[in-house]
Amino acid sequence: MRVVVDYTKCTGLGICESLAPAFFEVNDEGDLVLLKEEVGDAERQELEEAVAGCPTEALRLVD
Amino acid sequence: MTDISRLVVVGASLAGLRAVEAARKAGFDGSVTLIGAEPHLPYDRPPLSKAFLDAEGDGTAPTFRERAQLEELGVELRLGAPATGLDTDGCVVTVDGTDEVPYDAVVIATGAHARTLPGAAALDGVHALRTVDDAREVRSALDAGARTVVIGAGFIGSEVASSAQKRGVDVTVLEALPTPLVRAAGPAMGAAIAALHERNGTTLRCGTGVRSLEGSGSVERVVLEDGSSIPADLVVVGIGVVPTVDWLQGSGLRLEDGIVCDERLWTGVPGVYAAGDVARWHNPTLQEVQRMENWTAAAEQGAAAARNAIAPAEARPYGTVPYFWSDWYDVRIQFVGSPNADEVVVVDGDPGTSGRWIALYRRGDRLVGALTVNGQSDVMKYRVQIMRGGSWDEALDFAARRRERSRGVSSPGSPVGSAV
CATH class of the missing domain: 3.30.390.30 (FAD/NAD-linked reductase, C-terminal dimerisation domain)
Known part of the structure; x- marks a missing residue:
């Protein structure tokens, strides 16, 4: 499973960074950087929270 | 508990939508009914005072889901009429005064409505900005180049002022208090943020009360407490919101600036949970009793309240570090x-x-x-x-x-x- 960012929707609000900091970071320009894509089983819960928490619905988990 | 087969969610904005989605995601296979006062499918509110007002936008409602997606989820939609009563003994929600919708579990997510100025409703050109219908009115007035006065220098009013300024229309922001945004950010930072208006060329007048709005048919001027007046074709009133609980009078729920809930978003009445702007709950993360008016809390509480409502024996606390954002200029x-x-x-x-x-x-x-x-x-x-x-x-x-x-x-x- 991996996480995908739709950069046409993302505005860098950053909620994902607070919920899954190993995966997401907003850079100095205010843009979201995906630090890693592959989601392990142990990380799935926090990634699901990040997906649900995104105010622009820019995140997806895909198999 | 296996005897919960009917989930009713009252309020079809973000918290209500997330409630019905979370119930299905958790495997709930009973009936799910979503009741909404507005005729619209659930839509996203933050853009309404931001991108939706931009000249480049097309005025399309920022709808979250298509009707077909909600139907596929097995959600019965009852949109266009408000819930008008809750009978917690009979476990029935009344819609539009007469229709009775029985429940085994109910999530109340009726949100909040904009506070109004006395006498303002009688004039055209005076709007709150809470619903997509409000936003369309404001948008079309800005399209017409309306001279704009924003009453209230909170986040919504400030975003509207920013949008007006971006379009090059005359805009003035009036704030009754000496410092805006104190409740959200404290006095020092409230003043610092508010200073962004002047820095971006928008007039902000603090400590300025409004005596009346005048005009024949449509608003023509805002009269201030010192007797002076400001010409206006559009007045946007952004003086806060009031939790939508009138319909719950006599229901037995504890109402104190919203519906009082414990840390599980439970009202203390069997089967009745609350979420979003209407819920005042004990936030275990910060050890504060809070009522939130932001996107993140609405989304998370909607889901958490639904999960707890359908499985009360396994109900879990909901705690959060609140988050909000606002875009100006x-x-x-x-x-x-x-x-x-x-x-x-x-x-x-x-x-x-x-x-x-x-x-x-x-x-x-x-x-x-x-x-x-x-x-x-x-x-x-x-x-x-x-x-x-x-x-x-x-x-x-x-x-x-x-x-x-x-x-x-x-x-x-x-x-x-x-x-x-």
């Missing part, structure tokens, strides 16, 4: 945590001169809040610290490292006073 304002602090310290930038700064909020020896203005790269790092119960000293050390990283120099934080 070219500035993104973000806040995490609580503004109820013993001290506020600016740790980066200078609110007086720069377009970017960061302020931290201390309560006791803990970090409880962080305000960033164009500090997108830092705000969530502080949210993580607050979630973990991080100390004030740790936060200051972290801030110093961030400063060094960005400029290679270190300067001490400057206190800006208490914000209690």
Whole structure:
């Protein structure tokens, strides 16, 4: 499973960074950087929270 | 519990939508009914005072889901008429005064409605900005170049003013209090954020009460308490919201600035939970009783309340470090945590001169809040610290490292006073 960012929707609000900091970071320009894509089983819960928490619905988990 | 087969969700905005989706995601296979006062499918509110008002937009409602998607989820939609009563003994929600919708579990997410100015409803050109219908009216007035007066320098009013300014229409913001945004950000930072208006060419008049709105048919001027007046074709009233609980009078629910809930978003009445702007709950993360008016809380509480409602024996507490954002001009304002602090310290930038700064909020020896203005790269790092119960000293050390990283120099934080 991996996480995908739709950069046409993302505005860098950053909620994902607070919920899954190993995966997401907003850079100095205010843009979201995906630090890693592959989601392990142990990380799935926090990634699901990040997906649900995104105010622009820019995140997806895909198999 | 296996006897819950009918979930009713009252309120079809973000919290209500997330409630029905979470129930299905948790495997709930009973009936799900979503009741909404507005005729529209659930839509996203934050854009209404931002991109939706831009000249480039097309006025399309920012709908979350197609009708077919909700039907596929097995959600019965009852849109266009409000819930008007809750019978907690008979377990029935009344819609539009007559229709009875029985429930085994109910999530109340009726949100809040805009506070109004007395006498304002009688004039055309006077609007709140809460619903997509409000936003369409404001948008078309801006399209026509309306001279705009915004009453209330809170976040919604400020976003509208920013949109008007961006379009080049005349806009004035009036605020009755001496300092805006105190409840959201504390007095020092409220003043600092509000100063962004003047810096971007928008007139902001604080400590200025409105006596009346005048005009024949449509609004023509705003009369101030000192007797002077400002010509206006559009007046946007952004003086806060009131939780939508009128319909719950006599229901037995405890109503005190919203529906009082425990940390599981339970009202104390069997089967009845609340979520979103209408819920006043004990937030175990910050140990505060709070009522939120932001996107994140609505989304998370909607889901959490539904999961608890369909499986009350396994109900779990919902705690959060609150988060909201607001976009004005070219500035993104973000806040995490609580503004109820013993001290506020600016740790980066200078609110007086720069377009970017960061302020931290201390309560006791803990970090409880962080305000960033164009500090997108830092705000969530502080949210993580607050979630973990991080100390004030740790936060200051972290801030110093961030400063060094960005400029290679270190300067001490400057206190800006208490914000209690």
